[in-house]
Amino acid sequence: MDAVRDLGLLASGSSTGEGLDSFLQLPLPIIDDEDRRGKVIRVWMRASDPDGDVLELEGISRIDLVDYMSGEGGLDDHKRKYLYRDPVGSNTTWGFSPIYKLGAPKGDLEARVVALVGIADDDGFLRWREDKDTRFFKLEKRVLGDYQLSGRFTQGSLDGILRDLESKVHEIAELWEDKKRSYILMFGLEKNGKYLYPGEANAFKGYFEDKFSKVSGDSGKAGKGKGEVRCSMCDQKGSSSVNLDKIFAFATFDKASFLPGLDKKSESKVFPICQGCFAALSSGREILDRAFTDRQTVRGLNLYVVPELTLGSDKLAMASEHTADFVRDGLKVEDKVFRRLARQDDSLVLHFLFWEKNQAQEILHLMVEDVPPSRLKRLEDLWIESYRHFLWNYMEKPVFDPKEIDLDVGLKVIYQVMTSLSGKNEQDKKVMVSRILDLLGRLLSGELVDVTGVKQLMVSRLYGLCSNPEWIRYGGSEMRKMSAVIDFLIRANRR
Amino acid sequence: MNFDFFDGFSDPYMKTDSGKGIFVAGIVLGMVARGQGGGQDVDGTPLFKQLNFGRIKKRDIAKHMSRVPELVGAYRLKYGRLINALAAQGGELLLAGNEREIGVDGNFAFSVAFLNANKYFWSIFKSDAKDMDDDQVDMKGDN
Numbered sequence: 001m002d003a004v005r006d007l008g009l010l011a012s013g014s015s016t017g018e019g020l021d022s023f024l025q026l027p028l029p030i031i032d033d034e035d036r037r038g039k040v041i042r043v044w045m046r047a048s049d050p051d052g053d054v055l056e057l058e059g060i061s062r063i064d065l066v067d068y069m070s071g072e073g074g075l076d077d078h079k080r081k082y083l084y085r086d087p088v089g090s091n092t093t094w095g096f097s098p099i100y101k102l103g104a105p106k107g108d109l110e111a112r113v114v115a116l117v118g119i120a121d122d123d124g125f126l127r128w129r130e131d132k133d134t135r136f137f138k139l140e141k142r143v144l145g146d147y148q149l150s151g152r153f154t155q156g157s158l159d160g161i162l163r164d165l166e167s168k169v170h171e172i173a174e175l176w177e178d179k180k181r182s183y184i185l186m187f188g189l190e191k192n193g194k195y196l197y198p199g200e201a202n203a204f205k206g207y208f209e210d211k212f213s214k215v216s217g218d219s220g221k222a223g224k225g226k227g228e229v230r231c232s233m234c235d236q237k238g239s240s241s242v243n244l245d246k247i248f249a250f251a252t253f254d255k256a257s258f259l260p261g262l263d264k265k266s267e268s269k270v271f272p273i274c275q276g277c278f279a280a281l282s283s284g285r286e287i288l289d290r291a292f293t294d295r296q297t298v299r300g301l302n303l304y305v306v307p308e309l310t311l312g313s314d315k316l317a318m319a320s321e322h323t324a325d326f327v328r329d330g331l332k333v334e335d336k337v338f339r340r341l342a343r344q345d346d347s348l349v350l351h352f353l354f355w356e357k358n359q360a361q362e363i364l365h366l367m368v369e370d371v372p373p374s375r376l377k378r379l380e381d382l383w384i385e386s387y388r389h390f391l392w393n394y395m396e397k398p399v400f401d402p403k404e405i406d407l408d409v410g411l412k413v414i415y416q417v418m419t420s421l422s423g424k425n426e427q428d429k430k431v432m433v434s435r436i437l438d439l440l441g442r443l444l445s446g447e448l449v450d451v452t453g454v455k456q457l458m459v460s461r462l463y464g465l466c467s468n469p470e471w472i473r474y475g476g477s478e479m480r481k482m483s484a485v486i487d488f489l490i491r492a493n494r495r
Numbered sequence: 496m497n498f499d500f501f502d503g504f505s506d507p508y509m510k511t512d513s514g515k516g517i518f519v520a521g522i523v524l525g526m527v528a529r530g531q532g533g534g535q536d537v538d539g540t541p542l543f544k545q546l547n548f549g550r551i552k553k554r555d556i557a558k559h560m561s562r563v564p565e566l567v568g569a570y571r572l573k574y575g576r577l578i579n580a581l582a583a584q585g586g587e588l589l590l591a592g593n594e595r596e597i598g599v600d601g602n603f604a605f606s607v608a609f610l611n612a613n614k615y616f617w618s619i620f621k622s623d624a625k626d627m628d629d630d631q632v633d634m635k636g637d638n
Contacts (some may be wrong), residue, residue, distance in 0.1 A: 125617060210496075226519075252631070297596045385505075386505075388503070389503030389504070390503075452599070455599055455600065455603050456599050458603060459549045459599045459602045459603050459606075460549060461549070462548040462549030462602065462606050463547060463548050463549040465548075466538070466548040466549070466606075467538075469536065469538060471499060472536065472537065472610075473536065474540045475537075475610040476610045476611045476613075476614070478604055478610075479610045479611060480607070480611060482603075482607070483607050485503065486506060489507050490505045490506055490507075491505050494505075
């Protein structure tokens, strides 16, 4: 938690980390590959007074397409312009900003129109209001509808916008065409021929602030009627606080063993956080999501890699340039996560968090704290030895080159081998994923691994595997991978 | 015969006579099965079908190993001389190892060796391969 907070503070450049900036997120991940980078379909809405706190909308003047994160300014400027924050849940009827994630398109133009507005009835009328699978239905129900309900759009404004949008559906479908990219539909305002981003319009900013203060205020049960509350992070007393669940959904209250979590009235005592730390943690979490998340190591799970400077976040200047760059830039430019981590120096430690997103739920599977990069380097060296003996193809490359091998491949091979041992049904696969996580956890934390157990598991599945002609075709290399894994685990167990 | 590849194993079982014996037996029987298949998939061969991978007992291996010279002759296997020599060496190692059952470790080692027989066979007989005609030696690794 301290490391996440430090990341947030580092980004805000202050020790308080206050202001709305800390709570803003990016609607799409930043992708370096130009062919896969996101796109923004901008909707230009006409309003009688674009700067007003309440918008009287007159319709849509145009729709265009721009690159995601294009235009002037740095990351923070873009965040301010988009004014985005993930909705608080998947079943909410409002979002924080007038942005709707269209995702990647599927099918031809006609299929995309159907995805947007559904199939027209025999009379040619569009029935998207009755078809909850259409994008327009979701757009109205989950994003735009609440602007009118909450009074930020005048009565009747939304109908005009949706009518115009309907008439331009083919235009949108044409822009939403590249299957390799993710798209967002963003509603801004036209002002003197210029596009006002949501973050540049008072009405949208006001709406965000209203919603956000409600969310952080609702959870501020901690402060209600109980006088001052101490922040669990910085230990400062304050009158208003939020709970950790507003930052990490896996911080649930149902931990009966750990505090009065099962008693609703006492929820606030579980992990109260002051507004300053809330801002820093929110900002830290946004940085984790954007720059320190790996999704390759275990399929279906997110891996947060949280760096923490051993000397404290204010000593970044004392860390090597290489390490400082890493803390600032994160993992995004690097495919080989563990290779990069293993090359950091020990002025920082790493915390690993494997978690899974399931709708609004976040399930925490494994947390390994305080891993020095030198431990990863050692694991990498051990893997290189195992690879050399079992997997290097001397026929193709007679000279062994350790530079071609890294820990990422090692973890990938462990994952592949272990999943190949699981049964076909989902339950078996889940059990195997938890075994894999146990294994990774032990490797990362430097604990002993039960190699005999792993070998036993492999041997118990051999009979079945050998009777499968598909498997036996690659049986030689599959067995060599198993040997490499066993060999690696034995090496890792040696002190 | 060159058994240097055993040095690369970190598994302590592979440093014992039993471990080495089982591994060598796996290579020998793997080569015999490949010979029986004559280029076909190994899982269709008579020897493969008699092996219960993962559940093999020491006496199964002893039984199959004792038939190796007979099978080499009956199927006129390529490199028969080398296979027989290796089988003799494996037999000695098995006898020197005094474990009653091969267990999990043995089953694992046997399966690795059996399914990678070609690779390990030629790393044992590297120098012998140099003395042979090119067309006699199939140095292709498994898969």
